[in-house]
Amino acid sequence: MEPIASVRDQALRLLASGAVSSRAELVEALRVAPSTVTAAVRRLLADGVIVEVGSGRSTGGRPPRVLRLRETGGVFAVTELDGRHARVGLCAPGGALHTADEVAIDVAAGPDQVFDAVAAEFARLRAAIAPGQPLLGVGVALPGPVEFAHGRVVGPARMPGWSGVDARALLAARFRVPVAVDNDAKAAAIGEHLARGREPGDMIYVKAGTGIGGCLVSGGQVHRGGRGLSGDVTHVRVVDSGERVCSCGGRGCLETVASGAALVRQLAEQGSPAAAVRDVAAAVRDGDPTAVTMVRHAGRLLGVALSSLVNFLNPDAVVIGGSLSGLDGYVAATRGALYELCLPSMTQSLTIEAGVAGPDAALIGLGHLLRTTTDVRTR
Incomplete structure:
Protein backbone atom coordinates (compact mmCIF):
# COMPACT_ATOMS: atom_id res chain seq x y z
CA MET A 1 0.00 0.00 0.00
CA GLU A 2 1.28 3.45 -0.89
CA PRO A 3 2.22 5.58 2.15
CA ILE A 4 -0.41 8.11 3.22
CA ALA A 5 2.17 10.93 3.04
CA SER A 6 2.85 10.16 -0.63
CA VAL A 7 -0.87 9.99 -1.43
CA ARG A 8 -1.39 13.26 0.45
CA ASP A 9 1.26 15.01 -1.68
CA GLN A 10 -0.14 13.59 -4.92
CA ALA A 11 -3.69 14.54 -3.93
CA LEU A 12 -2.59 18.07 -3.13
CA ARG A 13 -0.86 18.35 -6.50
CA LEU A 14 -3.95 17.18 -8.37
CA LEU A 15 -6.25 19.53 -6.45
CA ALA A 16 -3.86 22.44 -7.03
CA SER A 17 -3.83 21.78 -10.78
CA GLY A 18 -7.64 21.62 -10.94
CA ALA A 19 -7.50 18.14 -12.44
CA VAL A 20 -9.74 16.71 -9.71
CA SER A 21 -12.25 18.12 -7.25
CA SER A 22 -13.63 15.18 -5.25
CA ARG A 23 -12.61 12.07 -3.35
CA ALA A 24 -13.98 9.82 -6.10
CA GLU A 25 -11.90 11.60 -8.73
CA LEU A 26 -8.82 11.28 -6.52
CA VAL A 27 -9.41 7.52 -6.20
CA GLU A 28 -9.68 7.24 -9.99
CA ALA A 29 -6.61 9.41 -10.68
CA LEU A 30 -4.34 7.89 -8.01
CA ARG A 31 -5.59 4.30 -8.38
CA VAL A 32 -5.43 3.58 -4.67
CA ALA A 33 -8.01 2.30 -2.22
CA PRO A 34 -10.83 4.71 -1.28
CA SER A 35 -9.85 4.33 2.38
CA THR A 36 -6.34 5.58 1.57
CA VAL A 37 -7.71 8.66 -0.20
CA THR A 38 -10.15 9.28 2.65
CA ALA A 39 -7.30 9.23 5.18
CA ALA A 40 -5.19 11.60 3.06
CA VAL A 41 -8.10 14.02 2.53
CA ARG A 42 -8.95 13.92 6.22
CA ARG A 43 -5.36 14.95 7.03
CA LEU A 44 -5.44 17.80 4.50
CA LEU A 45 -8.73 19.05 5.94
CA ALA A 46 -7.39 18.84 9.50
CA ASP A 47 -4.28 20.79 8.47
CA GLY A 48 -6.46 23.49 6.95
CA VAL A 49 -4.80 23.09 3.54
CA ILE A 50 -8.07 22.25 1.75
CA VAL A 51 -11.77 22.92 2.37
CA GLU A 52 -15.09 21.40 1.31
CA VAL A 53 -17.16 23.93 -0.63
CA GLY A 54 -20.48 22.25 -1.30
CA SER A 55 -21.72 19.35 -3.37
CA GLY A 56 -20.93 18.43 -6.94
CA ARG A 57 -23.13 16.85 -9.59
CA SER A 58 -24.41 13.38 -8.77
CA THR A 59 -23.75 10.56 -11.21
CA GLY A 60 -26.45 8.37 -9.72
CA GLY A 61 -25.56 8.20 -6.06
CA ARG A 62 -24.88 10.62 -3.27
CA PRO A 63 -23.54 13.98 -4.60
CA PRO A 64 -19.78 14.25 -4.01
CA ARG A 65 -18.35 16.90 -1.71
CA VAL A 66 -16.28 19.38 -3.73
CA LEU A 67 -12.69 19.86 -2.51
CA ARG A 68 -10.73 23.07 -3.03
CA LEU A 69 -7.45 24.50 -1.82
CA ARG A 70 -7.91 27.08 0.93
CA GLU A 71 -7.16 30.49 -0.54
CA THR A 72 -5.45 32.95 1.75
CA GLY A 73 -4.24 36.47 1.33
CA GLY A 74 -0.71 36.89 0.14
CA ILE A 190 7.16 19.81 -11.73
CA GLY A 191 5.41 22.64 -13.56
CA GLU A 192 5.15 20.57 -16.74
CA HIS A 193 3.75 17.61 -14.86
CA LEU A 194 1.13 19.83 -13.23
CA ALA A 195 0.20 21.34 -16.59
CA ARG A 196 -0.50 17.86 -17.92
CA GLY A 197 -3.18 17.26 -15.29
CA ARG A 198 -4.37 13.68 -15.46
CA GLU A 199 -1.28 12.27 -17.21
CA PRO A 200 0.28 10.28 -14.34
CA GLY A 201 2.88 8.27 -16.28
CA ASP A 202 6.65 8.33 -15.90
CA MET A 203 8.22 11.27 -17.72
CA ILE A 204 11.77 12.19 -18.70
CA TYR A 205 11.81 15.97 -18.87
CA VAL A 206 14.63 17.81 -20.65
CA LYS A 207 15.11 21.56 -20.34
CA ALA A 208 16.98 22.51 -23.49
CA GLY A 209 18.03 26.12 -23.32
CA THR A 210 21.40 27.78 -22.92
CA GLY A 211 22.43 24.53 -21.21
CA ILE A 212 20.68 21.19 -20.97
CA GLY A 213 19.13 19.85 -17.78
CA GLY A 214 17.07 16.76 -17.15
CA CYS A 215 14.71 15.19 -14.65
CA LEU A 216 12.77 11.97 -14.17
CA VAL A 217 9.23 12.25 -12.78
CA SER A 218 7.96 8.86 -11.66
CA GLY A 219 4.71 8.19 -9.85
CA GLY A 220 4.14 11.94 -9.66
CA GLN A 221 7.41 12.46 -7.77
CA VAL A 222 10.68 14.02 -8.90
CA HIS A 223 13.58 11.59 -8.70
CA ARG A 224 16.35 13.54 -6.98
CA GLY A 225 19.03 10.95 -6.26
CA GLY A 226 21.16 10.51 -3.17
CA ARG A 227 22.20 14.17 -2.78
CA GLY A 228 19.45 15.66 -4.89
CA LEU A 229 21.82 16.15 -7.83
CA SER A 230 20.29 13.78 -10.39
CA GLY A 231 19.48 14.77 -13.96
CA ASP A 232 22.73 16.44 -15.04
CA VAL A 233 22.44 15.08 -18.59
CA THR A 234 24.27 18.11 -19.99
CA HIS A 235 27.64 16.52 -19.17
CA VAL A 236 26.95 13.14 -20.74
CA ARG A 237 29.70 12.46 -23.27
CA VAL A 238 28.49 12.02 -26.86
CA VAL A 239 30.03 11.00 -30.17
CA ASP A 240 30.39 13.61 -32.93
CA SER A 241 31.17 16.19 -30.28
CA GLY A 242 34.46 17.27 -31.78
CA GLU A 243 35.97 16.87 -28.31
CA ARG A 244 35.24 20.50 -27.53
CA VAL A 245 36.08 21.72 -24.05
CA CYS A 246 32.93 22.04 -21.91
CA SER A 247 32.14 24.55 -19.18
CA CYS A 248 32.70 21.73 -16.68
CA GLY A 249 36.33 21.36 -17.81
CA GLY A 250 35.73 18.05 -19.58
CA ARG A 251 35.56 17.35 -23.29
CA GLY A 252 32.83 16.05 -25.56
CA CYS A 253 29.85 16.81 -23.31
CA LEU A 254 26.34 17.07 -24.74
CA GLU A 255 26.31 20.76 -23.77
CA THR A 256 29.07 21.50 -26.29
CA VAL A 257 27.00 20.32 -29.28
CA ALA A 258 23.28 20.27 -28.45
CA SER A 259 22.61 23.27 -26.18
CA GLY A 260 21.51 26.77 -27.06
CA ALA A 261 24.95 28.08 -26.16
CA ALA A 262 26.52 25.57 -28.58
CA LEU A 263 24.21 26.63 -31.41
CA VAL A 264 24.94 30.32 -30.81
CA ARG A 265 28.67 29.58 -30.89
CA GLN A 266 28.38 27.46 -34.04
CA LEU A 267 26.45 30.15 -35.90
CA ALA A 268 28.93 32.81 -34.77
CA GLU A 269 31.75 30.66 -36.17
CA GLN A 270 29.92 30.75 -39.53
CA GLY A 271 29.86 34.54 -39.47
CA SER A 272 26.37 35.00 -38.07
CA PRO A 273 25.71 37.89 -35.62
CA ALA A 274 23.77 35.48 -33.36
CA ALA A 275 24.32 36.32 -29.69
CA ALA A 276 21.47 34.46 -27.96
CA VAL A 277 19.14 31.51 -28.45
CA ARG A 278 16.40 33.82 -29.74
CA ASP A 279 18.76 34.75 -32.61
CA VAL A 280 19.10 31.07 -33.49
CA ALA A 281 15.31 30.73 -33.48
CA ALA A 282 14.99 33.80 -35.71
CA ALA A 283 17.50 32.36 -38.19
CA VAL A 284 15.54 29.10 -38.34
CA ARG A 285 12.26 30.94 -38.90
CA ASP A 286 13.92 32.87 -41.73
CA GLY A 287 14.89 29.58 -43.36
CA ASP A 288 18.65 29.99 -42.94
CA PRO A 289 19.88 26.58 -44.19
CA THR A 290 22.96 26.63 -41.96
CA ALA A 291 20.88 27.30 -38.85
CA VAL A 292 18.28 24.69 -39.80
CA THR A 293 20.96 22.03 -40.33
CA MET A 294 22.71 22.85 -37.05
CA VAL A 295 19.47 22.74 -35.08
CA ARG A 296 18.52 19.36 -36.52
CA HIS A 297 21.98 17.95 -35.79
CA ALA A 298 21.81 19.24 -32.21
CA GLY A 299 18.38 17.68 -31.70
CA ARG A 300 19.62 14.34 -33.04
CA LEU A 301 22.56 14.36 -30.61
CA LEU A 302 20.15 15.00 -27.75
CA GLY A 303 18.17 11.96 -28.89
CA VAL A 304 21.35 9.87 -28.99
CA ALA A 305 22.16 10.88 -25.41
CA LEU A 306 18.62 10.11 -24.23
CA SER A 307 18.29 6.76 -25.99
CA SER A 308 20.09 4.75 -23.32
CA LEU A 309 17.93 6.41 -20.64
CA VAL A 310 14.75 5.50 -22.50
CA ASN A 311 15.88 1.88 -22.90
CA PHE A 312 16.81 1.71 -19.22
CA LEU A 313 13.88 3.57 -17.65
CA ASN A 314 11.03 2.77 -20.09
CA PRO A 315 9.21 6.10 -19.55
CA ASP A 316 5.74 6.92 -20.87
CA ALA A 317 6.87 10.28 -22.22
CA VAL A 318 9.93 12.30 -23.16
CA VAL A 319 9.09 15.98 -22.90
CA ILE A 320 11.38 18.75 -24.14
CA GLY A 321 11.04 22.17 -22.58
CA GLY A 322 13.24 25.25 -22.53
CA SER A 323 13.87 27.77 -25.28
CA LEU A 324 14.92 25.16 -27.88
CA SER A 325 11.61 23.30 -27.51
CA GLY A 326 9.99 25.92 -29.71
CA LEU A 327 12.12 24.78 -32.67
CA ASP A 328 10.18 22.03 -34.42
CA GLY A 329 13.28 20.73 -36.17
CA TYR A 330 15.08 20.23 -32.85
CA VAL A 331 12.23 18.26 -31.30
CA ALA A 332 11.62 16.25 -34.49
CA ALA A 333 15.29 15.29 -34.74
CA THR A 334 15.30 14.16 -31.10
CA ARG A 335 12.20 12.08 -31.77
CA GLY A 336 13.74 10.54 -34.88
CA ALA A 337 16.91 9.53 -33.06
CA LEU A 338 14.96 7.92 -30.23
CA TYR A 339 12.79 5.91 -32.63
CA GLU A 340 15.92 4.80 -34.48
CA LEU A 341 18.09 3.89 -31.49
CA CYS A 342 15.66 2.61 -28.85
CA LEU A 343 14.11 -0.82 -28.73
CA PRO A 344 10.72 -0.97 -30.50
CA SER A 345 9.13 -2.20 -27.28
CA MET A 346 10.28 1.00 -25.57
CA THR A 347 8.94 3.39 -28.20
CA GLN A 348 5.70 1.60 -29.08
CA SER A 349 3.63 3.79 -26.73
CA LEU A 350 6.24 6.46 -25.99
CA THR A 351 5.19 10.10 -26.36
CA ILE A 352 7.98 12.42 -27.50
CA GLU A 353 6.97 16.07 -27.70
CA ALA A 354 7.57 19.66 -26.72
CA GLY A 355 6.35 20.83 -23.32
CA VAL A 356 2.94 22.43 -22.85
CA ALA A 357 3.74 24.65 -19.85
CA GLY A 358 5.85 27.12 -21.85
CA PRO A 359 8.39 29.54 -20.39
CA ASP A 360 6.65 29.64 -17.00
Missing part, protein backbone atom coordinates in the same frame (compact mmCIF):
# COMPACT_ATOMS: atom_id res chain seq x y z
CA VAL A 75 1.55 35.77 -2.68
CA PHE A 76 4.58 33.61 -3.39
CA ALA A 77 7.42 35.33 -5.25
CA VAL A 78 9.20 32.98 -7.66
CA THR A 79 12.08 33.31 -10.11
CA GLU A 80 14.04 31.18 -12.55
CA LEU A 81 17.61 32.33 -13.16
CA ASP A 82 19.58 31.95 -16.38
CA GLY A 83 22.99 33.25 -17.31
CA ARG A 84 21.78 36.63 -18.56
CA HIS A 85 18.21 37.01 -17.38
CA ALA A 86 15.75 36.02 -14.68
CA ARG A 87 12.09 35.21 -15.19
CA VAL A 88 10.21 36.55 -12.19
CA GLY A 89 6.60 36.05 -11.15
CA LEU A 90 4.00 36.02 -8.41
CA CYS A 91 1.89 32.97 -7.53
CA ALA A 92 -1.34 32.75 -5.57
CA PRO A 93 -1.26 30.39 -2.57
CA GLY A 94 -3.50 28.05 -4.58
CA GLY A 95 -0.84 27.73 -7.26
CA ALA A 96 -2.13 30.04 -10.01
CA LEU A 97 0.54 32.24 -11.59
CA HIS A 98 -0.59 35.88 -11.36
CA THR A 99 2.06 37.44 -13.56
CA ALA A 100 5.56 36.88 -14.95
CA ASP A 101 8.20 39.16 -16.41
CA GLU A 102 11.90 39.14 -17.24
CA VAL A 103 14.74 41.20 -15.87
CA ALA A 104 18.35 41.34 -17.06
CA ILE A 105 20.97 39.86 -14.73
CA ASP A 106 24.50 38.53 -14.94
CA VAL A 107 24.64 35.33 -12.93
CA ALA A 108 28.45 35.60 -12.87
CA ALA A 109 28.10 38.75 -10.75
CA GLY A 110 27.43 36.49 -7.77
CA PRO A 111 24.49 35.81 -5.48
CA ASP A 112 24.37 39.19 -3.72
CA GLN A 113 24.01 41.26 -6.88
CA VAL A 114 21.69 38.77 -8.53
CA PHE A 115 19.42 38.54 -5.51
CA ASP A 116 19.40 42.36 -5.26
CA ALA A 117 18.07 42.55 -8.83
CA VAL A 118 15.52 39.80 -8.21
CA ALA A 119 14.34 41.42 -4.95
CA ALA A 120 13.80 44.74 -6.75
CA GLU A 121 11.70 43.00 -9.39
CA PHE A 122 9.71 41.16 -6.71
CA ALA A 123 8.96 44.52 -5.07
CA ARG A 124 7.93 46.09 -8.38
CA LEU A 125 5.55 43.25 -9.25
CA ARG A 126 4.00 43.19 -5.78
CA ALA A 127 3.38 46.94 -5.89
CA ALA A 128 1.76 46.64 -9.33
CA ILE A 129 -0.14 43.37 -9.01
CA ALA A 130 -0.63 42.63 -5.31
CA PRO A 131 -0.36 45.88 -3.33
CA GLY A 132 -0.67 45.29 0.39
CA GLN A 133 -0.55 41.51 -0.01
CA PRO A 134 1.92 39.82 2.37
CA LEU A 135 4.82 37.82 0.99
CA LEU A 136 4.28 34.20 2.01
CA GLY A 137 7.34 32.55 0.50
CA VAL A 138 10.12 32.82 -2.06
CA GLY A 139 11.11 30.20 -4.65
CA VAL A 140 14.25 30.25 -6.78
CA ALA A 141 15.27 27.90 -9.62
CA LEU A 142 18.99 27.89 -10.43
CA PRO A 143 20.79 26.74 -13.62
CA GLY A 144 23.07 24.36 -11.76
CA PRO A 145 23.08 21.41 -9.35
CA VAL A 146 21.25 22.06 -6.07
CA GLU A 147 21.16 19.95 -2.92
CA PHE A 148 17.43 20.37 -2.55
CA ALA A 149 17.28 19.29 1.10
CA HIS A 150 19.67 22.10 2.08
CA GLY A 151 19.23 24.65 -0.72
CA ARG A 152 22.96 24.64 -1.41
CA VAL A 153 24.55 25.06 -4.87
CA VAL A 154 27.04 22.29 -5.70
CA GLY A 155 29.74 22.70 -8.37
CA PRO A 156 27.76 24.63 -11.01
CA ALA A 157 29.68 24.73 -14.29
CA ARG A 158 28.00 27.90 -15.60
CA MET A 159 27.70 29.86 -12.34
CA PRO A 160 31.16 31.12 -11.37
CA GLY A 161 31.37 32.14 -7.72
CA TRP A 162 28.29 30.16 -6.68
CA SER A 163 29.75 26.80 -5.70
CA GLY A 164 28.94 26.00 -2.09
CA VAL A 165 26.61 29.00 -1.71
CA ASP A 166 23.79 28.35 0.76
CA ALA A 167 21.16 30.05 -1.39
CA ARG A 168 18.28 29.12 0.91
CA ALA A 169 19.93 30.70 3.94
CA LEU A 170 20.81 33.89 2.03
CA LEU A 171 17.25 34.27 0.75
CA ALA A 172 15.65 33.41 4.10
CA ALA A 173 17.78 36.07 5.81
CA ARG A 174 16.88 38.62 3.15
CA PHE A 175 13.11 38.03 2.93
CA ARG A 176 12.37 36.38 6.30
CA VAL A 177 9.82 33.99 4.80
CA PRO A 178 9.97 30.28 3.89
CA VAL A 179 12.23 29.62 0.89
CA ALA A 180 12.44 26.84 -1.70
CA VAL A 181 15.56 26.51 -3.89
CA ASP A 182 15.72 23.96 -6.69
CA ASN A 183 17.48 23.17 -9.94
CA ASP A 184 15.76 24.84 -12.90
CA ALA A 185 15.08 21.62 -14.82
CA LYS A 186 13.52 19.94 -11.79
CA ALA A 187 11.32 22.95 -11.03
CA ALA A 188 10.25 23.06 -14.69
CA ALA A 189 9.53 19.32 -14.68
CA ALA A 361 7.06 25.92 -16.24
CA ALA A 362 9.69 26.50 -13.55
CA LEU A 363 7.67 29.30 -11.92
CA ILE A 364 4.62 27.04 -11.74
CA GLY A 365 6.78 24.28 -10.27
CA LEU A 366 8.24 26.60 -7.64
CA GLY A 367 4.76 27.78 -6.67
CA HIS A 368 3.77 24.15 -6.14
CA LEU A 369 6.88 23.44 -4.06
CA LEU A 370 6.10 26.40 -1.83
CA ARG A 371 2.43 25.44 -1.62
CA THR A 372 3.22 21.91 -0.50
CA THR A 373 6.14 22.65 1.84
CA THR A 374 5.01 25.82 3.66
CA ASP A 375 2.11 26.55 5.94
CA VAL A 376 -0.07 29.15 4.22
CA ARG A 377 -3.16 28.75 6.33
CA THR A 378 -5.00 31.83 7.38
CA ARG A 379 -3.33 33.05 10.55
